Amino acid sequence: MKGTLFTPLPPDLPEELFDTLAAAGDVRIERIVSRGHASPGDFWYDLDRHEFVLLVRGRAGIAIEGRAETVVLAPGDYLIIEAHVRHRVEWTDPKNDTIWLAVHYSAETGGE
Amino acid sequence: MKGTLFTPLPPDLPEELFDTLAAAGDVRIERIVSRGHASPGDFWYDLDRHEFVLLVRGRAGIAIEGRAETVVLAPGDYLIIEAHVRHRVEWTDPKNDTIWLAVHYSAETGGE
Numbered sequence: 001m002k003g004t005l006f007t008p009l010p011p012d013l014p015e016e017l018f019d020t021l022a023a024a025g026d027v028r029i030e031r032i033v034s035r036g037h038a039s040p041g042d043f044w045y046d047l048d049r050h051e052f053v054l055l056v057r058g059r060a061g062i063a064i065e066g067r068a069e070t071v072v073l074a075p076g077d078y079l080i081i082e083a084h085v086r087h088r089v090e091w092t093d094p095k096n097d098t099i100w101l102a103v104h105y106s107a108e109t110g111g112e
Numbered sequence: 113m114k115g116t117l118f119t120p121l122p123p124d125l126p127e128e129l130f131d132t133l134a135a136a137g138d139v140r141i142e143r144i145v146s147r148g149h150a151s152p153g154d155f156w157y158d159l160d161r162h163e164f165v166l167l168v169r170g171r172a173g174i175a176i177e178g179r180a181e182t183v184v185l186a187p188g189d190y191l192i193i194e195a196h197v198r199h200r201v202e203w204t205d206p207k208n209d210t211i212w213l214a215v216h217y218s219a220e221t222g223g224e
Contacts, residue, residue, distance in 0.1 A: 002190070003191075004190070006188040024162055027215075054117070056166075076117040077114060078116070078117065080113045105137070106136060
C-alpha cells in the first residue's frame with residue numbers, strides 16, 4: 001500500500017495531527033503534523049515503548065528530562081527516545097508545518 | 113540519541129548502503145542509500161517481516177510481483193510491503209542519491 005506524508009492539510013489545525021500508518025504486534029508507525037504546536041509547559045511524555053522519531057519537514061526542539069539543552073531537529077534528523085525517558089516538544093516551527101514520522105516499538109525484548 | 117539521515121557519503125558507492133539505526137525485538141530500523149542502484153533483474157526480495165519504507169530523498173521505482181505497474185516513489189511517499197510479498201527495486205534516481213528509511217517489523221502477531 002502506497003501513501004504519502006505530504007497529504008493536503010486543513011487550513012486550521014488547532015491540535016497536532018496523529019495518523020497511524022501501520023501497526024502490527026508491538027509496533028506502531030505514525031505521522032505527526034505540528035503547526036507551531038508544543039507540549040504544555042507542565043507535560044512530559046512518558047511512553048512504555050521506545051520511540052524513533054524522524055523529522056521530515058520543518059523544525060523542532062525536544063526537551064529531555066535531566067538534560068540542560070533542547071535537542072534541535074532539522075529535516076533528516078532523527079532521535080531515539082528509550083521507553084520511559086521523559087520528553088516534551090519544546091517548540092515547532094511557527095511558520096511552516098513540521099512533519100514527523102514516529103515509530104513506537106517494544107521495549108520488552110531489550111533496547112538498542 | 114540524535115542522528116541524521118543526511119551524513120556525508122563516500123564519493124564512490126559501488127553497492128547500496130545499509131545502516132541499522134535502531135533495533136529491538138522483532139523491529140529493525142535502517143537507512144538505505146541508493147545511487148542509481150537497482151536489484152538484479154532476476155532477484156526478488158522475499159522478507160519474513162513486514163516492511164514500511166519511506167522515500168526521504170531522490171526517486172525510485174519498486175516492482176511488486178504480480179502487479180503490472182511499477183510503484184513510483186517521490187520524497188514523502190511510503191510503501192507498506194507485507195511479509196513475503198516479493199518485490200524488487202526497479203530503478204533509483206541515476207543523478208542523485210536516493211535515501212530511504214525502512215522499518216522491518218514482525219508479521220507474527222498479524223499485519224495491519
